[in-house]
Amino acid sequence: MTEQNGTHRAEEIIRKYANLIYRVAYQNLQNKADADDVFGDVCLTVVTKDPPDDSEEHLRRWLITVTINRCKNVRKSFWKTRVDPIDDHADLAANETREVMAELQRLPENYRNVVYLYYYEEYTIAEIGEILGKSPNTIGTWLRRAREKLKGILEE
Amino acid sequence: MKNNKYTRAISSVEVSQETIEKGLARAKNAGQKRTGKVIFMKKWTIAAAAACLAVVIGVSGAVWTGRDAGGTVQTEHKFTITANAAELKRDVRLEVDELTAGGGGVEFIEEDKALGIEQGVPFNLRVEGDDIESVTFSTEQYATDEMRMRFMLRNDFASLTENNGTDNKISSHSYIPDCIGATTFTVPYENQLTNEQFEYRSENSSRDWYVPLELYIIMDSVPAEDFYAEHPDFKNDRHPDILHSAMIENFSRYFNENSENARIAVTVNYKDGAVQTEEIQLYCELCDVADSGSHWYKPVLYASLYDIATPDTPVIG
Numbered sequence: 001m002t003e004q005n006g007t008h009r010a011e012e013i014i015r016k017y018a019n020l021i022y023r024v025a026y027q028n029l030q031n032k033a034d035a036d037d038v039f040g041d042v043c044l045t046v047v048t049k050d051p052p053d054d055s056e057e058h059l060r061r062w063l064i065t066v067t068i069n070r071c072k073n074v075r076k077s078f079w080k081t082r083v084d085p086i087d088d089h090a091d092l093a094a095n096e097t098r099e100v101m102a103e104l105q106r107l108p109e110n111y112r113n114v115v116y117l118y119y120y121e122e123y124t125i126a127e128i129g130e131i132l133g134k135s136p137n138t139i140g141t142w143l144r145r146a147r148e149k150l151k152g153i154l155e156e
Numbered sequence: 157m158k159n160n161k162y163t164r165a166i167s168s169v170e171v172s173q174e175t176i177e178k179g180l181a182r183a184k185n186a187g188q189k190r191t192g193k194v195i196f197m198k199k200w201t202i203a204a205a206a207a208c209l210a211v212v213i214g215v216s217g218a219v220w221t222g223r224d225a226g227g228t229v230q231t232e233h234k235f236t237i238t239a240n241a242a243e244l245k246r247d248v249r250l251e252v253d254e255l256t257a258g259g260g261g262v263e264f265i266e267e268d269k270a271l272g273i274e275q276g277v278p279f280n281l282r283v284e285g286d287d288i289e290s291v292t293f294s295t296e297q298y299a300t301d302e303m304r305m306r307f308m309l310r311n312d313f314a315s316l317t318e319n320n321g322t323d324n325k326i327s328s329h330s331y332i333p334d335c336i337g338a339t340t341f342t343v344p345y346e347n348q349l350t351n352e353q354f355e356y357r358s359e360n361s362s363r364d365w366y367v368p369l370e371l372y373i374i375m376d377s378v379p380a381e382d383f384y385a386e387h388p389d390f391k392n393d394r395h396p397d398i399l400h401s402a403m404i405e406n407f408s409r410y411f412n413e414n415s416e417n418a419r420i421a422v423t424v425n426y427k428d429g430a431v432q433t434e435e436i437q438l439y440c441e442l443c444d445v446a447d448s449g450s451h452w453y454k455p456v457l458y459a460s461l462y463d464i465a466t467p468d469t470p471v472i473g
């Protein structure tokens with residue numbers, strides 16, 4: 001693939017999956033500034049690495065994994081380990097959204113990813129295990145605990 | 157998709173067009189550079205190094221009389237420069253702060269062959285004197301491909317100033333919300349007081365943070381093994397821990413190799429139209445430090461007044 005084609009494909013991927021990347025980043029990091037940063041990092045990764053092109057599903061999972069890994073890097077960063085965010089989701093318009101984010105903030109990051117992948121992306125527990133590199137039993141446990149904590153917002 | 161509060165909330169989180177365009181611009185830029193070459197950037201942290209890094213200032217003039225850009229002596233005006241609220245004095249090493257507020261990153265110029273590092277340094281400069289209208293701080297003219305420095309400013313402070321940077325010279329800060337980087341900025345003399353608010357305070361943080369003058373240093377042809385405990389494997393997204401001791405030593409060495417570019421121009425604009433400029437030269441030394449019977453080396457950053465006068469111009473001081 002030529003450099004130009006590669007960049008063109010990267011742009012297509014970024015535009016198509018922008019919200020997916022951003023939502024994974026936002027629900028992980030819980031603030032806009034960090035989510036923006038991670039989004040930029042993932043854009044860079046899409047260009048500098050070769051995203052899978054065998055199937056849309058493979059690409060989608062790859063993007064989720066890359067984004068989650070970038071979020072982990074941010075959380076491990078010097079700043080993040082010493083400075084707590086003051087962002088109270090002021091960038092979010094709806095009260096309901098802010099309330100949900102506040103609830104999510106109390107969850108461990110791993111639980112947030114499981115909830116997102118299960119409820120929003122509608123992956124099965126086995127699939128989530130593959131994406132996160134954990135056993136289905138572990139995912140099941142995390143999901144059960146997350147449900148207990150988020151009962152109010154996960155009910156239909 | 158299930159319809160509950162959670163899914164509705166997540167659906168309402170959408171990336172802004174501005175963020176998309178910024179990300180695309182960054183991606184395209186990286187694509188263009190790929191053959192010549194930034195392919196990956198990994199943020200690194202200096203937690204291990206933080207405690208042993210210190211910023212020390214020394215200058216060659218107590219209260220000096222500035223010169224204009226042509227080297228002409230301006231005897232009617234005087235000013236002093238302070239760094240992190242401490243006055244710079246002749247031949248006095250002044251420890252300003254420990255380097256705890258900074259962060260940095262490792263940038264691979266070519267995969268696992270060469271890299272660049274960036275380092276944040278708390279460095280709060282201020283000018284004091286009479287009849288001063290404004291002060292301009294600049295690193296722009298010294299920037300090269302090998303080394304460039306920029307100031308990190310709070311957005312609201314920067315809005316009071318004139319930023320002369322371009323796209324590459326002003327950008328949002330990776331770690332500090334609401335801050336931008338600028339290679340040149342001008343601030344009204346009185347508003348320098350807001351320099352004291354160059355702190356990032358979190359509601360829940362146990363301490364304040366200086367917004368640093370960030371030193372961005374690119375190193376070429378440095379083996380990655382010099383910085384990593386094991387060889388990175390980027391294809392599998394594996395990023396081993398940084399060797400902080402190697403980082404410190406290489407930072408110091410490379411900083412000094414490029415020290416000609418490690419300068420800050422401080423231009424004082426007086427109310428009567430007179431202009432004086434002094435340059436501060438930064439350099440770094442590894443100092444032997446004893447602690448509880450053990451020794452290690454630390455890079456200590458110094459600043460001194462850089463003599464911009466022509467050889468025929470007498471040095472004032």
